Amino acid sequence: MRRRRRVPPGRYTIGSVARRRNRSDWRTTYGSLAPYDSPRRGTPKPDKRAPVTLHRRQFAALILAIAGIAPEEALAQGRRPARRAPLPLVVLDAGHGGRDPGTIGTARRTREKIITLAATLELKRQLERGGRCRVAVTRSRDVFVSLGRRVDFARQRQAKLFVSLHADSAPGARGASVYTLNDRASDALSANLARRENDADRAGGLNIPPVSLEVARILISLVQAETRAGSDRMARLTVDSLGDAVPLLPNTHRQAGFAVLKAPDIPSVLVEMGFLSDARDEAALRRPDHRAKVAQALARGIHAFLAA
Ligand SMILES: [Zn+2]
Numbered sequence: 001m002r003r004r005r006r007v008p009p010g011r012y013t014i015g016s017v018a019r020r021r022n023r024s025d026w027r028t029t030y031g032s033l034a035p036y037d038s039p040r041r042g043t044p045k046p047d048k049r050a051p052v053t054l055h056r057r058q059f060a061a062l063i064l065a066i067a068g069i070a071p072e073e074a075l076a077q078g079r080r081p082a083r084r085a086p087l088p089l090v091v092l093d094a095g096h097g098g099r100d101p102g103t104i105g106t107a108r109r110t111r112e113k114i115i116t117l118a119a120t121l122e123l124k125r126q127l128e129r130g131g132r133c134r135v136a137v138t139r140s141r142d143v144f145v146s147l148g149r150r151v152d153f154a155r156q157r158q159a160k161l162f163v164s165l166h167a168d169s170a171p172g173a174r175g176a177s178v179y180t181l182n183d184r185a186s187d188a189l190s191a192n193l194a195r196r197e198n199d200a201d202r203a204g205g206l207n208i209p210p211v212s213l214e215v216a217r218i219l220i221s222l223v224q225a226e227t228r229a230g231s232d233r234m235a236r237l238t239v240d241s242l243g244d245a246v247p248l249l250p251n252t253h254r255q256a257g258f259a260v261l262k263a264p265d266i267p268s269v270l271v272e273m274g275f276l277s278d279a280r281d282e283a284a285l286r287r288p289d290h291r292a293k294v295a296q297a298l299a300r301g302i303h304a305f306l307a308a
Contacts, residue, residue, distance in 0.1 A: 088160035088306050089134045090127060091153065093260065094120035095166040098144030100200050103169040105276035108286070112276055113142065115285050116165045119273060122288075123165070123295040132303055133160070147200060147259045155263050161234060161305060162268040163298065164260050167285050168193055169277035175247040176294070178238045179270040180231040181262060182255035193272070194256035223265050230267030233308070238269060238301040245297040246274070246284075267305075271298065 094116040096102030102112025117139070124135045136157060138150045145153075154162045170189050185191035232253075239252045249272070261268040273294050274281030284290040 087132065087134050089136060089157055090161045090163065090302055090306075091136050091138065091157065091159040091266075092120045092124055092127075093138045093150050093154075093162065093164035095164060095168075095197070095260075096200060097139050097142055100144055102200075103167065103276045105282040106169070107279040107282050110276055110282050110286055112167050115167045115273070115276070115291075117142065118288070119165050119167075119285075119291045119295060122291050123163075123298050126292075126295050126299045127302065130299060130303060133306055147198065150260050151263045154266050154268075159266050161230075161302065162261075162263060162266045163234075163302065164258075164268070164270040165273060166197070166270060167273050167276050167281070168196065170272075170275045171277050173249055173275050174278040174281055175249040175252075176242045176274055177249040177252050177254060177272045178235045178242070179254050179256055179258060179261070179272070180235050181228070181258060181268065183257055185256035186254045187251070190254040190256035194258045197270075198257070198259045227263075227265055227267055230305075231261070231269055234267050234269050234301065234305045237304045238271060238298065241297040241301040241304070242271075242294070245293050246290075 094113070096113035096116060098113075100113065102116065104111060120137055121140065124137055127133055127135045136153070136159070138153050139145050150164070151162075170193065173189060179190060179193070185194060235253045239248070242248060243252070258270050261270055273291075274285050276282045276285070285294075
């Protein structure tokens with residue numbers, strides 16, 4: 001939603017963005033967006049008569065609040081006219097963690113939670129180096145985080161995109177694949193993956209229900225349709241960028257009812273970077289240079305998503 005970046009003309013200065021080559025400099029400059037302080041006119045006071053425009057995302061926050069499932073901060077932000085335009089926030093989610101190890105590799109007993117965290121932190125580094133988005137992670141160390149809390153984490157921060165990283169087991173399958181939310185799984189492999197992923201909360205000993213899709217379906221179909229379109233677009237971009245870097249599972253974009261993808265207002269994808277049940281995938285995912293290649297491809301997909 002580039003519209004949120006729009007600033008009333010003549011009232012703000014963005015500095016010499018064009019002259020800066022380094023993107024991280026650009027971020028700093030953009031972040032310091034400040035009222036234009038003219039010696040003649042002085043610093044303009046906020047115009048109380050100015051109409052408050054609710055952008056689509058803010059409208060979504062309002063609807064979700066009415067539905068009783070929006071964080072309060074989202075509503076508060078929705079009421080405020082957008083004066084600052086921070087870089088979009090991407091939430092990265094390292095699958096599993098703590099007492100939930102995820103899948104255990106068949107050949108070398110690699111724990112999935114270790115691979116997902118290493119890949120997530122590598123992707124975070126690469127995205128931050130790119131300077132085109134802010135990045136937050138649902139976990140930065142080996143701790144258990146319930147699926148519901150992962151979704152809440154992204155929603156409370158009004159993330160623009162949610163990307164969950166995994167390397168599960170799927171006997172006989174090899175290669176990377178990308179999943180978006182659907183009540184009906186596209187195939188048995190996806191259904192099994194979602195069932196096992198959704199069991200992660202039980203493995204961790206907590207039972208926090210995911211966002212109620214039943215309530216959301218009735219009240220916010222508009223928001224969900226937009227979110228779903230965003231998730232599908234992100235999945236397509238991710239398949240394209242991954243395809244240039246690593247082997248892919250056939251029918252690479254699949255669908256299933258993953259609980260961690262159920263934020264009704266944030267485009268969300270789950271990436272299986274490969275399967276630890278395949279000895280070749282397991283060996284590759286253990287190597288930092290391979291994870292860096294996967295992260296690079298994912299960063300390309302994320303940048304393409306944010307640029308559109
Ligand atoms: Zn997993």
